[in-house]
Amino acid sequence: MNFTRRILLASAAVAATLLAPAYASAADLIAIITPSHDNPFFKAEAEGAQKRAEELGYETLVLVHDDDPNKQNQLFDTAIARGAKAIILDNAGADATVAPVRRAKEAGIPSFLIDREIKETGIAVSQIVSNNYQGAQLGAEEFVRLMGEEGKYAELLGREADTNAGIRSAGYHDVIDQYPDLEMVAQQSANWSQTEAYEKMETILQANPEIKGVISGNDTMAMGAWAALKAAGRTDVIVVGFDGSNDVRDSILEGGIKATVLQPAYRQAQIAVEQADQYLRTGSTGQDEKQLMDCVLINSSNAGDLETFALN
Missing domain, CATH: 3.40.50.2300 (Response regulator)
Known part of the structure; x- marks a missing residue:
């Protein structure tokens, strides 16, 4: 191969790298998939997960499935295509979610569920739900x-x-x-x-x-x-x-x-991210798959201490 041809090939390779989608190099991406943020509970989940993931050094991809199983399937395909390292999920239906979580697992992407369980065990790494x-x-x-x-x-x-x-x-x-x-x-x-x-x-x-x-x-x-x-x-x-x-x-x-x-939505989402981080680093969360977090009664005696799904 002559010198000129080598230079042209090298230049083409550099150009291809520069033109590739930004996510292609996002080696430490965590996808966060929840129902609509119109509901402040789900918005708090997404914000809690995103903030903790970024504190731990991950890039984040925040997606909304609107409680539509078909849209959830598409978002899983997006997360898989983008090479996400883990998926944090508040799902769009206990039955409808089994297949996409399994598909992600087969693609080497572990799922960490919050708020809502699915009916099958062994395909998600964690299912962290309120009691x-x-x-x-x-x-x-x-x-x-x-x-x-x-x-x-x-x-x-x-x-x-x-x-x-x-x-x-x-x-x-x-x-x-x-x-x-x-x-x-x-x-x-x-x-x-x-x-x-x-x-x-x-x-x-x-x-x-x-x-x-x-x-x-x-x-x-x-x-x-x-x-x-x-x-x-x-x-x-x-x-x-x-x-x-x-x-x-x-x-x-x-x-x-x-x-x-x-139910502590914000903290629950943060715990899911922390477990994802530990799992990615060590291969284990150190916890059972199904985990319950107790709820707290809120009435006139303690409502003043409540802020964004957490008691201060």
Whole structure:
């Protein structure tokens, strides 16, 4: 090969390197995939994971699946194509998530799940979730106390495909159903949505004007229910949520919604990143795959100490 040809080939190689997508050299990329950041809980997860990952020296790719399993599949393909070292995930459905997590594992990319479990073990490295059953029992006990152990109430459920929705409802009822004078007159899914919760609450209130309380599967739905109740002049109705959002904190401090249950979204996401880092460095997290974090009751006594899904 003559000298001129060697120079041309070398120049072409340099040019190809310079023109390659920036992510091609992102050897220490962590992908963070969550539901929509319109919900402050999921936004806190993403921010917590991103901040901790960058503190540990990783580049981050923050993606949103909008609770759409098909979009989640596409985002996994993106993370795999970009050569992510690990995936931090709050998933789009317990069943629908098994295949993409397995696909990532087969590509050599470990997944670290937060908030929502999947139904299969051995394909994700970690599944770090709030103890939803324990938290729901805390919320239900406070709800029973606030209701004076009697009266008609409604329950707003989360998305059917989300394991947490069922676990929280079971936790609520294992407490509330022990009180025969508490009567559930409506139970409807609002799919974790504030808008849907507003609409469902309007309908429930029209059919059951004597309602005394509402227990909600998350804070976003609790806020929607409370807005509908306020619009109807029914601020006497007791509302209890679940998550520990700043919005519900503010409502509690203003005398609106009565209580919620804090699940530590921000810290949970940070722990997932820390375990990913340890796993990438040592081949082990030192923890069981499934890990539970206890929840904390938030009411007027401690709401002032709550900030971004953490107690100060």
